[in-house]
Amino acid sequence: MRFKHLTLVLAAAGLFSTGAHAQTEIQWWHSMTGALGDKLNELATGFNNSQKDYKVVPVYKGTYPESLTGAIAAFRAGNAPHILQVFEVGTATMMAAKGAIVPVAKVMNDAGEPFEPKSYLPSVAGYYTNTKGEMLSYPFNSSTVLFYVNKDMFKKAGLDPNKAPKTWKEVVAAADKLKASGQACVYTTGWPSWMHIENFSAWHNVPIGTRENGMAGLDTVYTINTPLHVKHISMLGEMAKKGTFTYAGRTNQAEAKFYSGECAMMSSSSGAQANIRRNAKFEWSVNFIPYHDDVKGAPQNSIIGGASLWVMGGKKPAEYKGVAKFFAYLSKPAVQMDWHTATGYVPITMQAYEVTRASGFYDKNPGADMAVKQLTNKAPTANSKGLRFGNFVQGREVIEEEMEAVFAGKKDAKTALDDANRRGNDILRKFEAANK
């Protein structure tokens, strides 16, 4: 009985929705939950109310890897969504899938929508642009890593709470003092590979891999076992041994350790600020990530993480027109500012950043502009505009496994990074073979 009732209701709903409007529907698969998901739905509603011809339908499809896998399966079965949100490490996979995707630049140009790639933040757009300068996906939610300090604990340890460590040397010195003051968890980090290999390399203007970090071709190899990388990872290993570095896990587990007041210093996503602001019962500051001051040219600029929107292939021209209109809507400074201030993700155009600054938001929320400042610290170089490695989901996992081996004291940094480099290259060769 109940089932019958349900099917009737569904059938009625179906009739109603197809009969009411001759709107073109645009499916948007995403991975945003909680407050972020609500905000994303707001964006779609905002667009839907702004015009009558198109209707963007956001659908939550699980975590980033889950929705990517789901979209791949849907594509194989011939019913992929129009827009798919893909995390940054999936970029190479999407890019290599030539027939499966349509470059955003082409979608915008075909639809005659205003589109100026130069108006986007270079370190954001660069990540999703090919070497010919064509923007392939639409940067949607971008963040970077920042360095957080618990000021109360600094005070307790006799350190100047208003002077956050700028270099790794200063971090180590502060860490020793914090430890001596009885601090159990001194420094922790979220996203170990993103922070300590990927951003570390960009910040010191050294390559992560050959061929412009893989952006110029599939025949790239990793270069993460240089003396500088070894020095840095072995420093972290030493800190772990001394008890001044507490490893928390591969994603954002560190953030809870920081805002609960357990750890005194943390490097993690700029997106952590929202939770820290809500939960922390202490004074804190957000700063640039530290660098090694004996490296020439450091600090350079950091690179982004997060996700971008890919347009899938095989759809009708009218639908692409709707997608283009939607992206144009998302790029509006007011919409960008709303998204940026509500979520903590960086604004993707310079104009949106200026508008936000003019609104006084950064004066009221000190540190909220830190991510943009760090991303634009210098004009990005070939080493710092981003990275594009095939099967980087696996590649990152390999790097993190090897880093964990160092932190657990099972391997020395040199061996671990040599192994990570070698195993990572095996993955790259496999990807190259599957996508040549």
Next chain:
Amino acid sequence: MEKRVVFRSAWLPYALVAPQIVITVLFFFWPAVQAIWYSFQVQDAFGLKTEFVGLRNFSELFHDSHYLDSFRITAFFSSIVAAAGIAISLLLATFADRVVRGALAYKTLLIWPYAVAPAIAGALWAFLFAPSVGILSYFLRKTGYHWDWVLNGDQAMFLVIVAAVWKQISYNFLFFLAGLQSIPKSLIEAAAIDGAGPARRFWTIVFPLLSPTTFFLLVVNIVYAFFDTFGVIDSITQGGPAGATQILVYKVYYDGVKAADLGGSSAQSVVLMAIVIALTVVQFRFVERKVNY
């Protein structure tokens, strides 16, 4: 005088087994054949380009030292989970069988965990032992023990074993209890009158008579440890740290679903299939001979 019912219809028996055959073909044989087919190919994630590579996926697998490690880890994990699961539940069943007061309550409570989904069981244990917020970690820290399975592979292994065993005890318990109850009381009483103590009665009468149950559970538990523990591992360690809890089935999932490497993942599932077939054959050929029905 034996009374037999004979169906003379030519098609009825086939019609009766047909649903089972259809399900087996659809959900077991067809995917298995597909896995074998994919294991000889290299394919990009979206299936746009496919290349037949023969046995290359397999040769790459066996040159990957982490894949070989995964074998060792799986062997260790599976044997401990199966052995501990069977031993503990046998002990509990023997006790529960002797309880006089409140037997029903004990039995119900012991069967309970079976109703918990593996992922939920995993989440429960992960929370209890979470390095920074877990209540049990808190007490461990109080004792001065350095508990950090996020980094320590042995501790992570211990944790997933505990969760996996806990999850399976109820199932084993149920079978052992039924097995114990089907042992004629007169045998045990006779032995008791002859002066055999509880331990001797157990080892010379109960244990041999339970052997069909034990054998059945051995097969089921090994299959459980190989495949069904996926949920527990995925919700606690995701195969980490540094691959310390990455059993074969988890690696199949990881490479195929998360890393979109269909060929490599299929090759692994073919290897896994071969292992389980071989194990089951060995069990039936050699272990079963020692079983008294």
